[in-house]
Amino acid sequence: MAERKGTDSLDRLHRRAKALTGMPVTRRDAERALAACLSDSDMWTVIRHSHAPLRYTTCLWDLMEKEGLLTTQDGRLTLTEEGKSLAEALGIGPPMTFDCPHCDGRGVDVSSGLLKSLLERFRQIAQERPTALQKFDQGYVTVETTIARVAVAWAKGDLTGKSVIVLGDDDLVSIALALTGVCRNVLVIDIDRRLIRFIRQVARSERLTNLEAREHDLRNPLPDAWLGQFDTFLCDPTESFVGFKVFIDRGLLALKGAGSAGYFGLTRLESSLSKWQRIQQFLLSRGAVVTDIRDRFHWYENWDYVEKMRAWDWLPAKERPRDIWYQSALFRIELLRTPRISNEPVVGDIFTDNEAATT
Template identity: 40%
Template sequence: MKTLVELAQKAREISGVRIYKKNVEAVLSALLKSGDFWEVVDMADLPVPAASGIVRALQEEGLLFIDDEENIRLTQKGLDMVRELGIETFVDYSCRACEGRGIPFYAHIDLYREFLQLTKDRPKAIRDYDQGSVTPETTIARVLFIDSRGDLRNKDILVLGAEDDLTGLAVALTRKAKSVLVIDIDKRLIDFDNRVFKELGIDNAEAKVWDLRNPFPKDMLGRFDVFVSDPPETLPAFRAFIGRGIATLREEGGVGYFGLTLRDSSVFRWRDFQISLTSEFGVAITDILQDFNHYITWDYHTETKAAEVAPVKREPKTIWYKSAWYRVEVLPGFKRWNEPISDDVFYLDEEGSTT
């Protein structure tokens, strides 16, 4: 029988992404809890190609099989190996009331209800711009977390390239920010926000169309106290979204919020992102809240690489795509980055799969 290290190497050869022993252990632990592939991806905290590669490697070694209903089951050989290695069933002690965020969306129930009412006819997420909307509960929890960290009231706030979640709209609905500017490439979202702002008489918020591959004009640099984003997870896209966000911050102590997943990025990629943040841009990472952002499965799931590489054809039945919520703070001497970005591999690479 192959060792976990050998199984990881085989999975890496199958998937083409970096995989190590711990990842195989995580998948085996998840399979003791669920036979649903998408739930396994969630529990194992892995990019879809990595989880798929591990499942296929285990299948080739006779350690699991996929039944007629596309449930993944460990064989007796697999169960014996798990027992010998002392691998136990995945456990999750996250608070059910706040969905593990530590920030219950219902703490500001009036804001939540208003947001739900106003966004009933919101534009749907589309594949063209790598969109995927978080749940309304996530959006409100984001705003409450921002407020709890002192980054909302009387602040100039920029939301860039992430308005498919309508976070900018939710921030504006608090009526607590000094100003709110939403920029996004999708004119549907911009028109939606501006219509709501006008209908509600929110005159300190506006939305504008902008492609973040293009540098900002000078009047955008050093103008804001806080930025919020949700970047695609290639290094060029990360630079375009987060680098530009940092460039708009007024001074040291300025703050940025954004999401990063372990569904489209590995911990190896996270290290690259974090090195870029701390060494290149000169910021401190103050908060990382794992699985804070819960995404509604997008309508175009069947057209994605994730659906193509998955070992099953069954679509997700529950929320499986989640991301961590990052807060960063710029330090003295931070770098403003505002260069043009090529659209080469802007949205997708070997680890990403949901575009």
């Protein structure tokens, strides 16, 4: 009886938030948003646990607050007794985490052997990195994340003796790749002149002779010299569907063909599972297969422009985050054939769609 009432209540809130935001979410996202409120009262921790589009969850929490199911104060987001009863009636418990403390759940050991020394050298270099800029939708991952990503690509055989291209690189993954010493060559392209300058400087000072950095706006076609030349691409695309496709298509254009691989990140905060599905359809249509999806693999350092991001207005409490809250999955794809992709210029805003939160 309590369960039935709870179900009706959550259904109603979900339908209302879905209608208000126009987001392609399911009721399961409402469950995730509610369960997240049982994790902690720090708003950013709740957001991290929610694992659902921020555009929608912030609306749902707003509706819940109006109905007395939760309160927000001093950056804290707390379920009221009524809110807790709702969760209980629905059999919803707090999110559980069983992440391995040794590798933060990534499954990759960066604390010993080869990777340890790579990490230490990279950490040293990255101290002087340029700050993240909103105009390029930047926001970089922790140094441990970058090294773990390189380790995955290495273990998959996508680095040794291979030509690697990095499309957009505020994570400085190109430097970490070159530091492994196993790639045939590494080309990094970025729209941001600061990053190109920084990477070139590091390449010189660290004597990374096979690392080349070139300024390039991915909205422009790739030069012929880069087409079909690489075994592996890595990127961290902007998550609007149109922007995502631009990044991936440029990456695929740079690949040699069947057997070449690509890596990218994808969040649950800025991409609904419906968008994930469209992305997967897109990847398959390009002749790729998805070989790996490691959820919550990428942990992002907080960026300066948090108050200026689109989602700031939606937040139930206007507090800056202290800990890591923004995570994304690591995808690996492998090509089974050479896709036909146009190398045309792309015009207009590629950064924003209805689900975007940080642009």
